Amino acid sequence: KNEVEQSPQNLTAQEGEFITINCSYSVGISALHWLQQHPGGGIVSLFMLSSGKKKHGRLIATINIQEKHSSLHITASHPRDSAVYICAVAGNQFYFGTGTSLTVIP
Amino acid sequence: DTEVTQTPKHLVMGMTNKKSLKCEQHMGHRAMYWYKQKAKKPPELMFVYSYEKLSINESVPSRFSPECPNSSLLNLHLHALQPEDSALYLCASSQDPGGDYGYTFGSGTRLTVV
Numbered sequence: 001k002n003e004v005e006q007s008p009q010n011l012t013a014q015e016g017e018f019i020t021i022n023c024s025y026s027v028g029i030s031a032l033h034w035l036q037q038h039p040g041g042g043i044v045s046l047f048m049l050s051s052g053k054k055k056h057g058r059l060i061a062t063i064n065i066q067e068k069h070s071s072l073h074i075t076a077s078h079p080r081d082s083a084v085y086i087c088a089v090a091g092n093q094f095y096f097g098t099g100t101s102l103t104v105i106p
Numbered sequence: 107d108t109e110v111t112q113t114p115k116h117l118v119m120g121m122t123n124k125k126s127l128k129c130e131q132h133m134g135h136r137a138m139y140w141y142k143q144k145a146k147k148p149p150e151l152m153f154v155y156s157y158e159k160l161s162i163n164e165s166v167p168s169r170f171s172p173e174c175p176n177s178s179l180l181n182l183h184l185h186a187l188q189p190e191d192s193a194l195y196l197c198a199s200s201q202d203p204g205g206d207y208g209y210t211f212g213s214g215t216r217l218t219v220v
Contacts, residue, residue: 033209042112042213043149043196086148093162094139094209096148 003027004097006087012103019074021100023087026068034061034072035086037099043086046072077104107132112197112212119187120220127182127215129197135210137203138180140172141196143214149196155180156203187219 004025013019025032034046047054047061049070054061058077063070074081082104087097110131119125129138137156141149154162155174163172169191171183180197197212 031208035211040194040216043198043211045209045211048208088209090209094151098148099146101146 002098003091003095004087004089006085006097006100008100009098010101010103012105013077015078015104015106017077017104019077019081019102019104021072021085021087021102023070023072023097024068025070025087025089025095027089027091027095029089029091031090032063032070033088033090034070035088037084037086039083046085074102079104079106108210110197110199110210110212112195112215114215115213116216116218118218118220119184121187121189123187124183124185126184127195127197127217129180129182129199129212130178131199131210132178133199133201133210134177135199135201136177137200138174139198139200139209140180140182141198143194143196153182154203161203184217187217189219192218 007022031048031050033048036044036046049063058075060073084099084101086099089095113128139154140152142152143149151164152166153172158174169186173181194214196214198209200209
């Protein structure tokens with residue numbers, strides 16, 4: 001069983017739609033990260049969370065420590081948001097989720 | 107400087123070649139990591155250096171040899187690789203080994219073994 005589970009695996013949305021990606025984890029953590037990776041590219045850190053909610057532009061990340069669950073929301077999605085979004089948790093080591101591949105269609 | 111810089115960005119090497127990947131950060135981070143990522147898969151941890159000492163080696167074959175010459179530099183020496191070693195190699199760093207203060211990733215080296 002993977003320590004970090006993400007859903008959905010693949011997501012296609014129309015431009016302008018509100019998008020939610022979910023992440024559940026089973027290990028004790030000190031922080032949860034949301035990462036973005038464009039095709040063939042390196043990884044960009046979007047958020048690091050240990051509680052509550054963070055917002056950056058059109059991106060919002062929330063975490064519920066008791067439920068071991070986090071969500072990444074994208075408001076007013078745009079084709080340039082198309083990428084793989086990876087949830088990762090820092091426990092006694094760094095665990096990656098399998099990623100959510102997002103395609104936003106104009 | 108808030109970046110992790112990896113060079114080269116692309117590398118094609120034969121199975122008998124010796125090459126090195128380089129990773130550099132000037133953020134004063136004391137932990138540095140090598141990851142291997144195959145297409146459509148999450149990154150897999152290879153090595154962790156903590157305070158310039160190798161602290162984790164995830165059973166990586168000896169044809170991959172890491173080196174940390176100083177706190178800002180991390181190298182990955184490659185020798186006698188196989189075609190299945192073709193992948194994106196990512197370097198990352200964190201302020202502390204637990205990653206409590208976040209990770210910074212490099213843009214990766216795309217390695218092709220022919």
